[in-house]
Structures are given as C-alpha cells and as structure tokens.
Amino acid sequence: xxxxxxxxxxxxxxWFVAAIIVSIAHRWIPEATWLMIHLIALGAVTHAIMVWSxxxxxxxxxxxxxxxxxxLTNLRLGGLAAGSLLVFIGxxxxxxxxxxxxxxxxxxxxxxxxxxxxxxxxxxxxGRFRICIRYYIAAACWVPVGAGLGAALAxxxxxxxxxxxxxAHSMTMLLGWVGLTVVGTLVTFWxxxxxxxxxxxxxxxxxxxxxxxIVALVVVIVGAALGVRAVSAVGILGYAVGLxxxxxxxxxxxxxxxPREFAPASILAAALWSCVALILTSxxxxxxxxxxxxxxxxxxxxxxxxxxxxxxxxxxxxYLIPSVLGGGPRVVRAGGAWFNxxxxxxxxxxxxxxVVWLFPLPSWAKVTVSLVVLAALAAFVPxxxxxxxxxxxxxxxAMQGEPASTPVERENALTGNGLMAxxxxxAVALSLGLGMDPGAAGxxxxxxASGVAATGRTVRVExxxxxxxxxxxxxxxxPGDHVIIELTxxxxxxxxxxxxxxxxxxxxxxxxxxxxxxxxxxxxxQGWCTVVxxxxxxxxFDVIVRGGPATEASDEPTADHSGHGAxxxxxxxxxxxxDPVAPAATEARVHRHEFRASEVPLExxxxxxxxxxxxxxxxxxxxxxxxxGDVFEITLINDGxxxxxxxxxxxAVAPDEPMRTIAPGESLVYRFTAExxxxxxxxxxxxxxxxxxxxxxxxxxxxEPEEGLPEVDREYVLVQSEVYTSDAGxxxxxxxxxxxxxxxxxxxxVVFNGIANQYDQEMFEALVGEKIRxxxxxxxxxxxxxxxxxxGQFDTLYREGGYLLKDRVDPFGMxxxxxxxxxxxxxxxxxxxxxxxxxxHYATVSHxxxxxxxxxxxxxxxx
Numbered sequence: 001x002x003x004x005x006x007x008x009x010x011x012x013x014x015w016f017v018a019a020i021i022v023s024i025a026h027r028w029i030p031e032a033t034w035l036m037i038h039l040i041a042l043g044a045v046t047h048a049i050m051v052w053s054x055x056x057x058x059x060x061x062x063x064x065x066x067x068x069x070x071x072l073t074n075l076r077l078g079g080l081a082a083g084s085l086l087v088f089i090g091x092x093x094x095x096x097x098x099x100x101x102x103x104x105x106x107x108x109x110x111x112x113x114x115x116x117x118x119x120x121x122x123x124x125x126x127g128r129f130r131i132c133i134r135y136y137i138a139a140a141c142w143v144p145v146g147a148g149l150g151a152a153l154a155x156x157x158x159x160x161x162x163x164x165x166x167x168a169h170s171m172t173m174l175l176g177w178v179g180l181t182v183v184g185t186l187v188t189f190w191x192x193x194x195x196x197x198x199x200x201x202x203x204x205x206x207x208x209x210x211x212x213x214i215v216a217l218v219v220v221i222v223g224a225a226l227g228v229r230a231v232s233a234v235g236i237l238g239y240a241v242g243l244x245x246x247x248x249x250x251x252x253x254x255x256x257x258x259p260r261e262f263a264p265a266s267i268l269a270a271a272l273w274s275c276v277a278l279i280l281t282s283x284x285x286x287x288x289x290x291x292x293x294x295x296x297x298x299x300x301x302x303x304x305x306x307x308x309x310x311x312x313x314x315x316x317x318x319y320l321i322p323s324v325l326g327g328g329p330r331v332v333r334a335g336g337a338w339f340n341x342x343x344x345x346x347x348x349x350x351x352x353x354x355v356v357w358l359f360p361l362p363s364w365a366k367v368t369v370s371l372v373v374l375a376a377l378a379a380f381v382p383x384x385x386x387x388x389x390x391x392x393x394x395x396x397x398a399m400q401g402e403p404a405s406t407p408v409e410r411e412n413a414l415t416g417n418g419l420m421a422x423x424x425x426x427a428v429a430l431s432l433g434l435g436m437d438p439g440a441a442g443x444x445x446x447x448x449a450s451g452v453a454a455t456g457r458t459v460r461v462e463x464x465x466x467x468x469x470x471x472x473x474x475x476x477x478x479p480g481d482h483v484i485i486e487l488t489x490x491x492x493x494x495x496x497x498x499x500x501x502x503x504x505x506x507x508x509x510x511x512x513x514x515x516x517x518x519x520x521x522x523x524x525x526q527g528w529c530t531v532v533x534x535x536x537x538x539x540x541f542d543v544i545v546r547g548g549p550a551t552e553a554s555d556e557p558t559a560d561h562s563g564h565g566a567x568x569x570x571x572x573x574x575x576x577x578x579d580p581v582a583p584a585a586t587e588a589r590v591h592r593h594e595f596r597a598s599e600v601p602l603e604x605x606x607x608x609x610x611x612x613x614x615x616x617x618x619x620x621x622x623x624x625x626x627x628x629g630d631v632f633e634i635t636l637i638n639d640g641x642x643x644x645x646x647x648x649x650x651x652a653v654a655p656d657e658p659m660r661t662i663a664p665g666e667s668l669v670y671r672f673t674a675e676x677x678x679x680x681x682x683x684x685x686x687x688x689x690x691x692x693x694x695x696x697x698x699x700x701x702x703x704e705p706e707e708g709l710p711e712v713d714r715e716y717v718l719v720q721s722e723v724y725t726s727d728a729g730x731x732x733x734x735x736x737x738x739x740x741x742x743x744x745x746x747x748x749x750v751v752f753n754g755i756a757n758q759y760d761q762e763m764f765e766a767l768v769g770e771k772i773r774x775x776x777x778x779x780x781x782x783x784x785x786x787x788x789x790x791x792g793q794f795d796t797l798y799r800e801g802g803y804l805l806k807d808r809v810d811p812f813g814m815x816x817x818x819x820x821x822x823x824x825x826x827x828x829x830x831x832x833x834x835x836x837x838x839x840x841h842y843a844t845v846s847h848x849x850x851x852x853x854x855x856x857x858x859x860x861x862x863x
Contacts, residue, residue, distance in 0.1 A: 011081065012317070013381055015043030020378050030092040031732060037301050038091075041173065042084050042106070045309050049181050050077060050113055052320060053136040056185060057117055060132055061124035072116075079109040087150075093730075096151075103151040107144040110177075114140035131206045135184025138214060142176030145221070160227065160598075160639055163290040166297060167232050168224035171281075174304060175217050175239050179274075182312065183209065183246055190250050193264045193319045196257040199249035206249075212242035229293075233286035240278045247271075260412045261336070262343035266315025269351050273307025290641065292506050299358070306354050306373065314380045321384065325391045334394035338387035340413035342379065347414070348422025349376040356430060362519075365433030372429040452522035455480040463541065465489045465496040465508070468534060468687065474542040483518040483543060493661040494643035494686075496534065498541060500527030507531065507641065510663065521545060531642050532691050532736040536743075567727065568749070568756055568855070569607030576603065577762040578618065578753040582715035582775055583625045585704060591626050592633045597644035597684070597697070601734035605749050605756035605855055609734040610725040612754070613640065613684070613695035619754025621682065621699025623717045623775075624650075628706040630674050637667040643686050648672055649827065650680035650701040661686045674703045678801040679775050679829030688739060690781040694722055694747075695737040696754055698779040700829065712833060713770035718787070720824075720846060720856055721754065721779040722747035745782050749855040750846065756855025759844065763861040766836055772860075773833045774844075780826030783851060787822040789834065789860060790843040794819040796833035821847050836862040 019039035026032035054073065058065060065073065086102030089095070114137050121133050149169035153162065187206045191198035216238035223231025250271075259265040281300050288296060322335030353373035357366055461475045463485055470487075477483055489496045489508040497507045498516055505514035518525070521543060529539035595615045602612040602619050615621035626632065632651065638644050643661040651672020658670040683689070684697035700719050724738045724747050741747075749756040766772050773796075778785040797805040797819040809815050822832050836842065842860040845852035 011047050011077070012044045012313070013384060015039050015047065016378075016381055018043070020374065020381075023374055030730075033298055033301075034091060035088060037305055038088065040305050040309055041178075042087065045178060045313055046084070046106070046110075047077065047080060048313050048317070049139075049178070050080060050110070052316070053117070053139075053181055053185070054113070055320075055324065056189070057120055057133050057136065060129045060188070061120055061127070063120055063124060076109045076112050079105055079112075083107075083109060100151050103147040107147045110140050110143040129188055129203060131203060131210070132184040132187050135180050135206070135210065138210065139177050139180035139184070142172050142180070142217070146172035146177060160290050163293040164224045164227055164229065166294060167229060167285050168221045170297075170301075170304075171217065171220045171224075171232070171236065175213070175220070175236075178309065179239070179243075180210075180213060183213070183243070185316075186250060189316070190264075190267070191253040193267065193316075194253050194257045194259065196253050199252045202249040205246045209242045209246035212245060213239055216242055229285050233282040236278055236282040236285065240275065240282075243275070243278075260414060261318075262340050262347070262413055263315045263319035265343065265347055265414060266311045266318065269347060270308050270312035270315060273303055273311065273351075273354075277303040277308055289509065302354070302357065306350065306377070310377055311350065314377075317384065318387075321387060322391055325388065330398060331391050331394045335387045335391035338383055338390050341383055342418060343413035344415050344418025345422045345425070346376045346379060348419055349373060349425055352422060352426050353429075356426060360517075361430075362433065365430055368429040368433035369426065372425055452479040452520070454482070454520045456482075458482040458484060460484045460486065462486045462488070463498070465498075465529065465539070466491045468537040468539055470498070470529075470539060470541045473540065474544055476544045476546060477521060479522050479545050479547065480520055483521050485516040485518065485541075486513060487516060488513045491643075493663050494534075495531060495641060495664065496529050496539065497531065498527055499530050500541065500543065501525045504530065518543065532695070532739050534688075536691075536739050537688055567608070568605035569729075572607035574603055574606055574755065574758055574761055576619075576755075577758045578620060578755060580716045580718065580753060580759065580764065582702065582717045582773075583623055585625055585627070585708060588626075589629065590631045590633065591624065592635075593622070593624065594635045594637065595621070595646065596637045596639045597646075598639040599641060599736070601731035602696075603755060604723045604725060604751065606761075607729060608725065608749075608756075609728045609731055610695075610723065611734040611736045613644070613692060613697050613737070615646070615684075615697060615699060619696060620719050620721070621697065623700045623702065623719075624682075625702040625704075626674055627704045627708065628674055628677055630703075632670075632672055632674065632701075634670040635667060636662065636670060638662045638664050640664055644684050644692070644697065645686045646670060646682060646697075647685040648680070648682040648701060650674050650676075650678070650682070650703055655685075659685050674701075676801060677703050677705045679703075679777055679798075679831060681777055681779055681827045681829060683779065690742045691737050691739040693779060693781040694724055694739075694742055696721075700775065700777040702775055709773075712773045714766060715773045715775065716764055717775045717777075718752045718844075719754075719777045719779050720750065720752055720783075720785045720787075720851075722781065722783055723749040723751055723756070723855075725749075742781065747783070747854065750783060750848075750851035751855050752844075752858060757857055759858025763841070763859040764844065766860055766862045768836055768839055768862060771833060771835050773831055775829070775831045776822055776824060777829040778824035778826050782826060784826060784848065785822075785824045785851075785856070786847040787824070787832065788820060788845055788847040790845065791840070792834050792836060792842055792860075794822070794832040794834050797822055797830070798832070799824070799830035800828050836860070839863050 019036055022029055022032055022035045022039060029035065083102045083105030086098050090098030090102055117133055117137050121130060146169055149165050149172060153165050153169060187202050188198065216235045219235030219238060220232045223229060223235055259268055277300065280303065284293065284296060284300060318339035322332045325335060349372055353369050356369050455478060459477050459481045464471045465487060485498065487498050487505050487508065489510055489512055492510045495507040495509055497505045500516060500518055503516055503518060505516050508514055522545065524545045525543040527541045528535035597615060598617055599611055599613050600617055601609050604610045612619065624632065636646050641664055643663055645659055645661045647659045648670065651674065653672050658668065662668055680701040680703060682699050682701055684692035686692050698719065698721060700717060724741045726735050726738065728734045752759060776785065776787045795808045795818060799822060803811065805817055805819050808817050810817050822830055824830060839862050842862060844858040844860055846856040
C-alpha cells in the first residue's frame with residue numbers, strides 16, 4: 001500500500017516537471033502563463049488534496065481502506081488526471097468542447113471524492129476533529145462551481161464579463177477548494193509538523209470559522225456575478241477575517257516550538273503569502289478596471305502560485321512522505337534529512353526572489369531572478385525522489401540489522417550559512433540582470449543600453465490626451481536623460497494610452513493618470529495611442545533628442561501592403577454561420593431595441609479570427625425592419641473598452657446628441673421616425689469611422705412602403721463589408737482591425753454578413769418556382785458591390801428608394817426586361833427578386849470578381 005501511495009505522489013512530480021518545462025519554454029508554447037498556473041493549481045495541488053485529504057480522513061476517523069477502496073481511489077485519481085489533461089490541451093488549442101468535457105470529468109472526480117468522505121464520516125464513531133472532514137467536504141463542493149466558471153471563461157467573453165468571471169473562478173478555486181482544505185488540515189497538521197501539542201481552542205475555532213469562510217466566499221461570487229466587484233473585494237476581506245479568527249490557534253504551537261525544518265518553515269511562508277495575496281487581490285478587484293484586472297492578474301497569480309500554493313505543497317509533502325512511508329523513526333529521519341537539504345537556501349531564494357520580482361525591475365533583472373527562483377522550486381523534484389529512495393534504503397538497512405545512516409538527533413535545518421547563501425544567490429542574479437540593462441534601472445553608466453552616457457538628470461513631462469491629440473505632442477531632451485511621461489486622459493468619451501519604445505501605459509478613462517518610464521534615452525523615439533485608429537487620427541508623441549539620431553518609431557509589426565495579411569483555411573469548418581433570413585414584417589408601429597457595443601473575438605473567415613467591434617456581439621449588427629411612419633427607439637449601451645456611437649441613415653435627426661460618442665459604461669437613447677422607404681445602413685460614427693465600420697459595427701434597417709412589400713416565398717439579407725486583419729488562427733491570437741491598411745483599399749476579405757465564404761458552407765435554400773427576395777446593403781467602408789447570382793436573372797430590382805425594374809416592367813412601362821446585377825456604392829442598399837426554374841447550385845457573388853474571390857461568395861441551393 002505504501003509503495004502504491006508513493007506512486008501516487010509521483011503524479012505530483014509529473015505535474016511539477018510539466019510546469020517547469022512550460023516555464024523554460026514559455027516563449028514557444030501558446031497560453032504559457034495560463035498553463036504554468038494551472039499545471040500547479042489544477043494538476044499538482046488538486047491531486048495532492050485528493051490524496052492527502054483522504055489520508056487525513058482515514059487517520060482521524062480511524063478507518064482503513066480495503067483493496068476495493070484503493071482501486072476506486074485510483075479510478076478517481078485517474079479521472080482527475082484525464083480531465084485535467086483535457087483542459088490543458090483544450091485551452092491552448094481553443095477546443096472549447098474539450099475544456100468543457102475536461103472540467104466535467106474533474107468535477108465528477110472531486111464530487112465522487114466528496115461522496116466518499118460523507119459516507120466515511122457517517123459510518124465512523126463519534127470522535128474529535130470531525131470538523132476537519134467537514135472542511136474537506138465543503139471544499140469539494142466548490143469545485144464544480146469553479147470548474148463551470150473556468151469553462152465559461154474559455155469561450156472568450158467581453159472584457160467586462162471576462163474580468164467578473166475571472167474573479168469568481170479564481171477565488172472559488174483558491175479560497176473554496178484549496179483554502180478550506182488547508183484550514184481543515186492545519187487544525188491537526190500544524191502542531192504535528194512542529195512536533196508539539198496543539199492549542200486547546202483549535203477545534204472550536206475551526207467550527208466557528210467555517211460559516212464565516214463560506215459566507216464570505218458566497219459574497220465574492222455574488223459580487224462578481226452582479227458585476228459589483230467592490231462587493232467581491234469585501235467578501236475577500238471577510239474571508240481574511242475568518243482566517244484570522246481561526247489562525248489564532250496556530251500561534252501558540254509556533255511559539256512553543258518555532259520552525260526548525262523545511263516543512264514547517266515552508267508552510268508558514270505559504271500562510272504569510274496567502275495573507276499578502278488576499279489583501280492585494282481585494283484591492284485589485286475593488287479598484288482595477290476590466291482590462292487592468294485581467295492584465296495585472298498574472299502578478300497576483302505569481303503570489304498565489306509561488307508564494308502560497310507551491311510552498312504549501314512542497315512543505316506539506318516534505319513532512320508527509322517520510323512519515324507515511326513509515327518504517328520506524330530511523331527510516332523517517334532518513335527521508336526527512338533529504339527534504340531538509342538546502343532548506344534555508346531554498347526558502348530565502350523562493351521568498352526573497354518573489355519579493356524582489358514584485359518590484360518594478362528592468363525585464364532582464366526579472367528574468368535572472370525568476371530563473372534562480374525556478375531553480376530553487378525545481379530542486380524539490382530530485383529531493384522528493386531522493387527522499388523516497390532514502391527511506392526505502394534505510395528500511396532495508398534496518399531489516400538487515402545495520403546501524404542508522406543518519407544522526408539520532410534532529411538538527412536545525414534553517415542554518416545561517418544557508419541564509420547567507422540564499423541572499424548571495426539573489427544578489428548575484430539581480431546584479432547580472434541589472435548589468436544587462438543598467439539604463440533601464442536608472443543607473444548612471446558610460447555604456448547604457450541606449451548607447452550614450454547617462455547624464456543622471458530625470459526629465460518629467462505631463463501629457464494630456466483629448467480631442468484625438470496629445471498635448472504637448474513632443475518633448476525635447478539631451479542624450480542620456482532619463483525620461484518619464486505622466487499621461488492624463490481628459491477625453492470624456494474615449495479611452496487612451498501611450499506606447500513608446502515597447503513600453504505602454506494602461507488604457508485610461510477620463511481623469512485617470514499613468515506614468516510611462518522610458519529610462520535613459522539616446523535616440524529619438526515616436527509613440528502613439530494604441531487604440532485602433534487613434535494613431536491615424538493624429539495621436540502621436542515624439543521624444544526628440546538634441547543632436548541625436550533621427551526619431552525612430554516603436555517596434556510594432558507593420559502590415560504588408562503588398563498582399564493580404566490573412567488567408568482562409570479551405571479545410572476549416574466555421575464554428576458559427578450568421579442566419580441570413582430576413583426578419584419578418586410585423587404590425588408594430590413602435591420598435592424598441594437594445595444595442596450593446598462590445599469587442600469580442602470572432603471568426604471572419606474559415607480558420608481566421610479577428611477581435612471584432614460589434615453591436616450585440618455578432619459578426620454583423622442585427623437587421624431591423626419596419627414601415628414608413630414607424631418609430632424606432634434604440635438604447636445603445638457601451639460595454640466595450642473604447643468610445644462607440646451609432647448613426648441610423650433611416651432617420652433624419654440632428655446628429656449632435658443621438659450620434660454622440662459615449663464612453664465605456666455609458667448609454668444613450670436614439671429615437672427616430674422612418675419617413676422614407678429603402679434599405680438603410682446604420683454604423684458606429686466614432687472617429688476614425690472607417691475603422692469602426694470595418695471592424696464590424698454596421699447593419700441594415702429595412703423600411704417598407706406604408707402599404708408594405710409584395711409577399712414572396714423567401715427573403716434573405718446580405719450586408720457586404722471589408723475585413724482588414726492579421727493571420728490569427730484562434731480567438732486568443734485575434735487582434736483588432738488593422739486601421740492603417742483601410743486607406744489602401746486592399747482588404748484581406750470582402751464578406752457577406754461579416755464572415756467570408758460562410759454561405760458556401762451553409763447555403764441559401766430555395767425551391768424551383770419560388771419567388772426569392774435578397775435585400776443587399778453595401779456597408780463598405782470603401783468598396784462598392786455588384787450583386788449577382790450566377791445562372792439567375794432578376795425580374796425586380798429596387799435601389800435606393802425606388803424600383804428600376806418591377807416584375808420585368810421598367811419605370812417607363814416597358815415590359816419584358818430583366819437585370820443581371822444590383823450595383824451599390826458604399827452605404828447604398830436595395831433588393832432584388834427572382835425565380836429559379838431549375839434545381840441546382842447557384843453562386844451568389846459580388847461581380848467585382850476579386851471581391852468574390854476574397855469571400856463575397858455563397859450558393860443558393862435550389863431543389
């Protein structure tokens with residue numbers, strides 16, 4: 001049984017090794033940061049909790065697992081490993097169904113584990129510390145909740161809901177699954193690992209703390225679900241209060257016998273880091289905006305994972321594995337001696353390195369410090385293997401009657417030499433990092449990274465962003481000056497940021513300020529606002545160096561205007577196809593609609609993704625329909641990360657108020673009366689307008705004459721537009737519209753309803769003899785359309801408010817005519833009608849044939 005248990009612990013080693021490999025090769029691995037976090041949290045930590053909570057339950061309830069129970073336990077652990085592996089594959093490859101399946105299997109394995117704990121608790125005789133098992137059961141109940149939230153995150157949400165669910169998911173798993181398990185274990189484990197007696201209040205305080213912790217966690221999740229993250233922050237602080245209430249019973253054992261070995265010292269460090277992480281997380285959740293919360297979460301994750309989770313697991317296993325392998329005191333000491341190797345050195349590097357890493361260091365200093373910390377953490381893998389082997393070897397020696405290979409008395413593993421060695425290792429790593437880039441650290445040097453001698457002088461400049469300009473738009477400095485820019489956004493309708501030389505401020509709302517530290521500069525630099533289109537509108541900033549080389553632009557990938565930036569995968573199957581069926585006409589005379597502006601990753605061609613700017617999250621805005629005289633009332637809500645607006649061509653209104661740009665979180669009501677028939681365009685009118693239209697913020701409004709349109713058998717809507725994008729093969733890689741390319745008039749794709757070639761895969765349907773009507777709108781922003789159906793002839797053609805041909809009769813009464821194409825300039829609309837006389841597949845194209853080849857193509861399947 002002990003041999004099998006040691007094999008279970010090797011599974012933890014496997015997840016550790018995988019995390020180390022990803023850490024080293026992270027530049028070449030997709031979603032590397034996510035993988036590193038979850039290989040530890042979902043892989044190693046969850047496996048360890050499953051194994052050791054079962055072990056502690058058996059010990060406290062004095063039950064023994066039989067052979068059948070061991071087989072079922074192995075089955076649960078196998079399911080957990082399989083589900084975790086599916087999640088680890090599904091997220092980087094964007095196979096969301098795989099993520100859902102994996103999360104379901106993980107939840108089932110942990111749920112089964114909880115059922116077994118409940119059964120054992122009910123069967124056991126009354127005794128002390130049953131509260132510990134209740135903690136384990138409560139912890140397991142949170143896993144399906146956290147797994148469901150995590151699976152939801154995998155589907156690619158807008159910034160607002162991604163941030164909310166990120167808080168809910170991470171706190172559910174950290175505070176619910178891990179936190180409750182840890183508290184329940186420390187009741188008896190903390191004094192045991194210190195080799196002293198427990199505080200008499202431990203059991204009582206654990207019982208009192210449990211409801212506090214659960215209620216606090218519920219508050220965290222409810223606050224996140226409602227989008228009120230200040231409530232979530234209060235819940236996190238409430239959880240901290242529960243921990244403090246219980247934690248009082250951990251103080252007395254530590255005072256009686258302070259930590260002298262790696263195990264208790266590592267667990268104590270983990271507990272202290274958890275307190276730091278709770279406070280920083282609550283502050284971050286309360287005050288960060290949607291983008292900042294997600295962007296800065298990896299910093300918090302480093303504290304949770306390195307400071308708390310890794311030190312907790314390595315500390316606990318350092319005590320548990322020798323103890324559970326057993327064989328008598330000498331065997332336990334032999335294994336324990338291995339786990340204490342370099343204890344002080346490892347602890348100082350891990351904890352001191354984490355403290356140093358949290359400071360705003362140059363990138364090379366962070367790299368060198370991170371490598372040393374990684375080495376100290378990775379050392380646990382050979383130590384664990386060596387500890388298990390040392391225990392086995394010592395047991396054999398004992399059975400042969402040979403003397404012990406380790407001293408009888410335990411030594412203090414936390415030596416002064418180890419402490420000094422750890423400090424020295426960190427100092428060397430930090431020195432190497434700063435030596436690689438002293439200018440970035442603000443150190444005077446005769447050979448800085450900028451190639452000039454640092455003057456030691458710091459130049460600070462206050463820059464205001466408003467009306468699509470930076471004011472001032474430049475700063476003049478001497479070679480070697482240290483330049484710091486303080487950016488304040490004074491634009492009430494748009495977010496702005498500033499990127500110079502690869503450094504970038506966060507995106508700022510009105511009234512917000514951020515600092516951009518450029519370090520020592522030796523050559524001129526140009527920066528700009530990275531919000532799509534703002535650079536083209538004039539939001540640039542120059543750092544001019546007196547007597548220095550000419551200004552250089554920041555390193556930003558530039559579009560290749562000689563060809564397309566993206567190509568569709570001919571073998572890819574689209575995950576979503578926009579329903580082209582026109583909405584039915586209704587008798588309602590007042591039409592109320594809610595439009596939510598947001599930016600979400602969507603597929604724009606088979607196998608190609610773009611971060612689309614949308615009305616209501618779709619590839620094209622919803623089609624509206626009414627009659628002359630109808631009233632339309634549109635409530636526009638900006639759920640995005642930049643300013644947006646809307647302009648309805650179907651209404652004649654003064655644009656000042658209804659078409660104004662609104663900032664994220666704001667809303668407006670746009671009301672108009674449709675006074676003229678036609679197929680009208682609506683679009684976002686925020687500058688640069690071409691970028692907002694090309695990014696997807698457009699749609700059609702069908703206004704029929706007051707008497708209505710003649711009835712036909714089927715109606716379809718096609719909105720043609722252009723797509724300018726990079727070659728992104730997944731939602732995670734999706735980027736915004738390439739605004740600088742729009743002026744070239746050379747799009748990557750020309751699309752119907754936002755997605756290239758989608759109606760090649762899901763065709764329009766018709767029957768022989770049916771009369772079919774196609775509403776067509778050319779949304780542009782630049783290219784016209786010449787709508788044509790190969791093999792078909794139009795008997796009705798309506799363009800821009802009037803018939804050019806109606807049932808083969810022209811406006812002058814001439815009969816027997818027909819039409820082959822509906823020609824539309826950008827922002828023009830109309831419709832055509834035709835009847836198919838033979839079954840077959842009829843290509844639907846823009847007869848600007850290069851555009852048909854770019855994706856303005858589909859088929860009508862006539863049967």
